[in-house]
Amino acid sequence: MRFDPSRWTAVQPGSDAAVYLPSTPDTVLWGRLPCGADEPVLTVDSGDVVTVDALSHEGLLPDQGQDPLAFFAREGVPAELVLEDAVRIAAECTRDEADGPHVVTGPIAVRGAQPGDLLRIDVLGLEPRVPYGVVSNRHGRGALPGEYPEGAEPVSVFAAVDERDGALVGVLPRAAGSDAVVRFPLAPFLGIMGVAAAGDERPHSVPPGAHGGNIDVNLLVTGTALLLPVQVPDALAYVGDPHFAQGDGEVALTAMEASLRATLRFSVVPRSAALEEYGVVTGPLVVTPEYLVPTGLSEDLDEAVQHCVRAAIELLHARFGMDRANALAYLSAATDFDISQVVDLVKGVHARIRIADFDA
Missing domain, CATH: 2.60.120.580 (Acetamidase/Formamidase-like domains)
Structure with a gap:
């Protein structure tokens, strides 16, 4: 590359x-x-x-x-x-x-x-x-500690920035020293x-x-x-x-x-307005044009999911007046729970609640 x-x-x-x-x-x-x-x-x-x-x-x-x-x-x-x-x-x-x-x-x-x-x-x-970045893997860390890096030293992979169809993309080598690359969107x-x-x-x-x-x-x-x-x-x-x-x-x-x-x-956001709009917020809450995104955090991934589900129920109850049983049913039917990261000692999960589902 x-x-x-x-x-x-x-x-x-x-x-x-x-x-x-x-x-x-x-x-x-x-x-x-x-x-x-x-x-x-x-x-x-x-x-x-x-x-x-x-x-x-x-x-x-x-x-x-x-x-x-x-x-x-x-x-x-x-x-x-x-x-x-x-x-x-x-x-x-x-x-x-x-x-x-x-x-x-x-x-x-x-x-x-x-x-x-x-x-x-x-x-x-x-x-x-800058027009470049780095992706690193170190011993004892990452999703596969003890398996990667495969050698004795940490691995830092250089990633260049390029343009494709008018948009910036990241470029990584497919193998060390190779001119063959993989390209992916930047966000x-x-x-x-x-x-x-x-x-x-x-x-x-x-x-x-x-x-x-x-x-x-x-x-x-x-x-x-x-x-x-x-x-x-x-x-x-x-x-x-x-x-x-x-x-x-x-x-x-x-x-x-x-x-x-x-x-x-x-x-x-003053406490009174925060309670009315979001309920009791005990951790990070992301808002996008499309989604409300409560989060859950724990050293245990199962517990992180549970914390995220509870945060999502609280949000739906406060913002849209859903009773908690129906809120849980909606989350199960219509909401994706994504893993934010598994590498920061405390793992993260976030839920994507579609705002458009509640327009009516």
Whole structure:
């Protein structure tokens, strides 16, 4: 597979957006998520739009050399297509070996948000910053730990971006060193979107929870929204783990990880309105033009499904007035329950409830 860098430019740090948050050593955490004791790096009002640079961790990690310039040069990527903020974070930031891999930008305080409210994050735009990504598989992780990687070292597969019929696609080699490739559609989204956890201990960046975090729900493309139960005053939101593409399950460990520039609107949904519209929301809830998408999270996949079904029943009861027995019957007849991911210690399941079924 040949990567042609001459066709592309990188979206380096810097923006003329009205409110812009770059990824710098002062605005990111590496491997941990914000908690209630953290000070915000940006403060906005409910309804404000923020442009955020979300940085992929691929090429920055110690087992990849912690030198993005050298790591990507081996794949034929010239220095001008390596992000300057990636180089700076790798050189200047520290990360404990026990922490997660993710570079997390924030926290962003949203004035007036209080526990009991929901924070709504609308995804208004997601711009790829580079024309490539990486899919990694590491020992002890992924859906097949102990079987893959087949060798002694972690495997990081370089994925190029190309165009097909006017749309961007990902390109992976069919075998190491082969010119034969497989092409697949890109659907960029942020794997990490969350609010700060209560208390003074920063959560590990890998397992998702009621705070959101590394939920890896690939439906969160441009034009969708994520609602999260606020845990601390002013919410203290953050983003990270940008993807160009991911299949449900994310079975290798990562998907096509690559940096994005995200344009997001942060809005507070007061408790009274949240209860009326969504019921009691105890974890991440995705809204798309087509679906309401409650989630379930647990270390046990069976329990994750059960949590998701309960969340879906609560949502149908509150929003559409369904009694709980009929809600369960509808879910069984008409709703798909998909595996979000099985590789983040805490597994995720999400349900796709068609809004059009309730138009009448």
